[in-house]
Amino acid sequence: MSSANGNGAPPVSLTIDGRKVSVPAGTTIYDAATRAFVKQAGDRNPIPILCHREHMTPVAVCRVCTVDVSVNGRQEFRLAPACQREVAEGMEVRTHETSDRVRNAVSMLTELLLADYPDPEAARAARLTKQGQSRGEGNDELIELAERLGVENPRFSRSRREKPIDESSMVIAVDHNACILCDRCIRACNDIRNNHVIGRTGKGYKTRIAFDLDDPMGDSSCVACGECMISCPTGALLSKHHVLSRPPAGTVPAEELAAHPLFTGVSKAFLDFNEGAVVRKHFRKGDVICREGDYDATAYYIEDGEVEIFISSPFKHVKNHRGAGSWNPFALVRNSLLAGRGEDRRDEEMDTEFISIDAPVVLRYDKPVATMGPGAIFGEMACMSSYPRSATVVAQTDCTLLEVGRNVLYILQRGKFSKAQLDERYRQNALDNHLRGATVFARMVKNEDEFKKLVEFLRPRVDLVRVNNGEVIFRQGDPADAYYLIRIGFVKVSQERPGGEFVLTYFGPGKSFGEIGLMGHIPEIRDLAPPGIRTATCTALDHVDLVKIKGEDFRLLLEQFPSVQKSFIDYAITILKQNERMLRQVNEDSLGDFLQQGLMNAQSVLVLDLEKCTRCDECTKACADSHGGVTRLIREGLRFDRFLVASSCRSCLDPYCMVGCPVNSIRRRGSLEIIIEDWCIGCGKCAENCPYGNINMHPFPTGQNVFDEELRRKVPVLQQKATTCDLCRELDGQPSCVYACPHDAAHRMKGSDLAREIGIVATPPPVR
Template structure:
C-alpha cells in the first residue's frame, strides 16, 4: 500500500472526490477534522486538475438537530451502517443512480420529515461535513443545574435517547427548582423552551381579566388620535357576550384546557407544557407558578424534538394524556357535549394521536374521508381549491375539529387541511364516528346543520371567485381582502362621523382610522379586510382570534395581549389597547398594585348591527364596504 503506484491511485481518488466536495466543508470550517480534506493534504495534494461541481446537491435543513449537506457526502455508507447496524433504526439508505446517487431518509424524504429519532449516530460516523450537529445559537437558558449525559440517561424520560446526542448538545436541558409561589413562566412573554415536571405541583392560570376593552374618560384634547392615547376600561362578559353557546374552554400550551369560568388548573409530575412556544416560538399562553417545592426540566427545541421521536417518551406522554386530559379535551368540543361518559371512555381507548411536521398535508381535497380530527397542538390551515386560485378558509387551533363534512356528505374531502407548524391531532376513525352519530342522533342533527351552513358559505365563495378573473392590477394586497372598507374621496367631507360611529358602537374604542392607501378616487381605510389568508390568526397562544362563517374576524375576551396578531397583520388593522388592572404585589404579600395590561381589538363589521356602523353613519354615502374582486373588476371594465 505504500508503493508509488498505489499512492498515485489514492491521490487520483482524493482529487476526484474533492472535485465534487465543497472546500472547506462545514466540518472542516468548524473543527478542521474533515477526514477527506485531512487525508488529501497528507497525500500532498495541493491543486485540483478537475473542474469543481458547478451545481450543488443541496442542503437539507429540515431537522432541528442535524444539518445535511449532500454536496459534502462521499458515499462512504458509514451513516447507513451506523443507523441500521449499530442503532437498528433503518432510516438512512441510498437513492438514485450513477452521478445522481446520494443518501436518503425513508425513501427520499427530508430528514426532519422522516422517522429519524435524532440519535446522532450518523452524525458521529460521518467523516466529512455531510452530517453536522446544529448548534443552538444566541440562546442561553436561565440559571439552573447543568446535567451531564450520564445524569440525564438515569431519568426515565431519557431512556433510549442517544448519549452521543446528549453529549453533543450539552447545556440544552437543565434542571430547575422552584419554591412555592415562584413563577415558572408568565402569559404573553416570549420564550423558546419547554418544561417537564419531575416532582411537585404547578398551577396554570390566565390572569388577564375575561373582558373586552372600552374607552376610559377622555384626557387632553379630543379627536381620533386621542382614542389611541387613552387608557381603556374593561367591558365584562355580562356586558359584552360574544357567543351564547355552551360552556367554553380556553386552549393553552399544555396538556389541559382551562375552564372559561375559572381559568385555573393543576399540572403534576410526568406532564409537559410549553411545547408550542418551544417548537414554534409562540408567546406563552398562560402563567405557571409552583404550588409546592417543584422540580422541572427546561429544554430547548433540539432536545424536545428528539424526545418527541423517542418511542418510550411518546408512549408515556400519550398514556398520561389519555388518562388525565383526553376526556376533558373531547368535552371541550361542543359536538361532544351530549355524549355520555361511557362513550367518551370508549373513544379515549380507540383514538390515535398523530404528529405532523410544518407543511405536511393531513387530508387532501377530493380524497376519501375516513377519519375525524381534533387539533391537540399547533395550527391547521384549511384551504379550498377553485379554478385558478386557492383560498384559505380558516385556521384551526387547539380544540377545533375538522373532517366531519366529508364523513357526513358522501365520504369525500371538501377541503385540504395541512399543518401550519408542528401539529398533533387526535384521530377518530370513521366507524367510531358513525357509531357515535347512530347512538346520539341529536349530534348528527347539529353536525348536519353546521355542515350545511359551511357548505353554503363555501359555495358562495366559489361562485365569487370563479366568475371574477384574478387581476394583478392591485399591488398592495387588496385582492386578498373579502370585505374592504373604502371611502369615496369625492364624496367625503372629512366630518369624521364614521370614526365616531365606530367608537360609539364599540364602547368608545374605535376600530377605524381614516387613513391608508389610495386607489383611484378611493381611500382604503385602516380597518379589518377579512382577508382570504388571515395571517393574524396564526400563532395565537390561547386561540382567542378566529373567523366566523360570515367572514368577520373576532377577538374573544380571553385575549392575553401578547400582540402576535397585531404583528402578523401586514396592514396594521389590529391595535393593542391598554387598561389598568389590580394584581397581587409579589414584593408586598397581601397587597395589590395597579399594572397596565393590553388587549387586541379589530373591526368585527359591527356584527350586532344590521350593517357596519361607519357605513350607516356616513351622511354622504362615501363609506362603503365592498367585495373587491367584484367591485374593482367592474371599475376596470367601465374604464376600458
C-alpha cells in the same frame, strides 16, 4: 414518518426472515421489518441502512438495505432496496442474515464504501483524541456495519485525492474524506429543518456536499441546528465539542439525560451537541414558572412537585354600550368597557365551557385554574412554534422541572421510543382533558359517567400522528377514513373554488375536523355533503400533533354514544350551513397583483375616494365615537388610482390573524367579520399576524388595583385586549365610518369590486 393520511386499504401480510408481519398497504419493507423486529430500545432491525432514516424520505442511493424478495413463491432476479420498496401480499423477504446472496452484495457495497473512507482505525483514533466525544465509540454507522458484516480492511486501494476539511464553523467540523455522499445531511437540512443550506457540488470523484454557493460552513447561512451532524452516518460532520461557552447553570449532563426515562432512544451524540438545552430548575412554592403572553421557546417537564396553571386575564370582551343614564335613543354608543358572558351575550357566541391551552389540562370558563403533577409536559406549542405562553404557571409546592429546548423536544417527539412514551403518557393522562376541551364533546362533559365511558372507549382507539409544517393532512375529494382532534398547532381548512383557494377557517388546539366525510350514512348530513368524501382540504400550518380516530372506530363511537352522535350531527350541520353561507358571499374572481396586496382577499374593505374626500377625518372620528373613543381605523394605507384603502379590518377570505392565538380566542363569524372571544389574554399575537396592521391592542380598565412600590399608592390595572373592526355589528350593522362621511367618499366594498372600480378587471355584463 408517520402519516396523518391513511388510505383505509386492508393490511398486507408478508414474511421477513421467516417472521410473519402484517402492515398497512404502502409500508416499505424496511418499516415492516422495524415493526416485526424492533419492540424496545436496543432491538435491531435485520436490514442495515446508511442513506436512510425512519423520518426521512427514502432515496435508496447506498443500497446497503438490499434484500432478496420473492412474491407468491417467485424469486425476483434483482435485489430490492428495502427502504424504498413497498410490501405486497404474500411477499417473502430475506435479509443478509438469511440470504448469502444478499450478504455478499451488502458486504461488497460496504467494502467499496470503506475503500474511499479514511483509514477506519486511524480515523476513529483521531476523532477520539481530537474531539473526545462519543461519536467514534460506536456511532459511526459505516464502521458498525462493517463490523456487523465482518468486513475488514478493503481489498481495493484508496483514492489518493485528499479532500479538504472545513473547520470554519464554530460548532461543526466537516471532513469531506469521511463523507460517503449518502445525502442524509442534505435531506436533514432541507426536508426536516427547511433550512436549505446544504446541497451537492462537483461531478464524479469531485462530488461533495457544499453549503450555500459552496461557501465555507462558517460563512454560510447555516444556523448550527446540528440536524446534519446527528444525521451523518460516518462522522463526516462532527461536533466541535466544548467550543461554546459554559453551559447555563442547572444543565443536566448528557450522561444523566441518556439514562433518564424521558430520553430513551435519543442519541447521546445529539445530547452532547445540545448540552445546555435541558436545564433542571427548582422552584419554591409560589414561584412563577412562566407567564401568559411571554415568548420563551422552551417546554417544561415536571419531575417532582405540583404546579398550578391558570389564565389571569379577565374572561371578558370589549363591549360598546350606551352607558348608564343615557336618555338619547339616537346615541348608540357612549363608551367601551369589558363585559363578561353574564353581562353581555353576543350573537353567535360559542357555548364553550372549557378552554384548551398549551398543556395536558383544560381550563373551565368559570374557574380557569388547573393543577399538573409529575410526568406532565407543558408549553410544547410555545416551544415548537414560538407561540406566546397560553397561561401562567405557578409552583403549588416546591418542585423540580426540566426546561427543555426546541431541538431536544423535537427529537423527543420524533424518536421511536421517546415518542411512544410521550404518546402513552398522553393516552393515560391527557386524553380526557383534551376531549373535555373539544366543542363537539361539550354535551357529554355534563354527564361525568358517560364521559368516562367515552374516554375509556377512545383510549385504545386513538393514534397520535405528527404532521409537519405545510403538509396536507387530506385533500378535498379524498375518501374519508379518519377523524382528527388537534392537540398542538394550527390547521388550515380550505376549499378549491373556481377563483382560487377559499379558506373556510383555521383550527387550533382543542378543535377537531374530518367528521363530515364519515357521517355520510346519516340522512341529515347526506343531504348537505357527499358521503364518504372529504369536503375540504386540511393543511398543517406549523408543527401539528393530531389525535387520529379511524373511520370505523368513529362510526362505532357514534353508534354506541347517541348523545355524541347528536352533538356531531348538530355541529356538522352548523358548519356545513355556515360554509355555504360564507361561500355565497365570496366573489369568485381572482387576480395576481391584487392578491399580492391581499385585497382580492378582502370582503369588506374601507375605500375612500380621494377625489371626493376632503380629509375631514369624520370617518376616523365616527369610528372612535362608536367605540368608546378608540378608533379602529387609520385613514392611511395603500392607494389604487384615486382610491385609498384605509387601515381597517377587511374581513379577509384568508384570516391569517386567527393563526397562532395561544388560547383560540379569535374566530370568524358566519358573516365573515372577526370576533374576539372573552378569554383573550392580550398577548398581541393576532395583531402581529395581521399583515395589514388592522388589529390593535388597547388597554381597558379591569376594575382591579395593585399597589405600586415606586409610586407608593394603588394604581388601576388595565388589561390589553385585541380590538378590530366589527363593522359596527354590535350597534346596528351600518359601519359608522361610512355612515358619518359627509362627502360620500367612504365606502365598504369587496376587494373584487374595488378591482372593477379601478379597472383591473372588466365589469361583468348585466344579467338580463
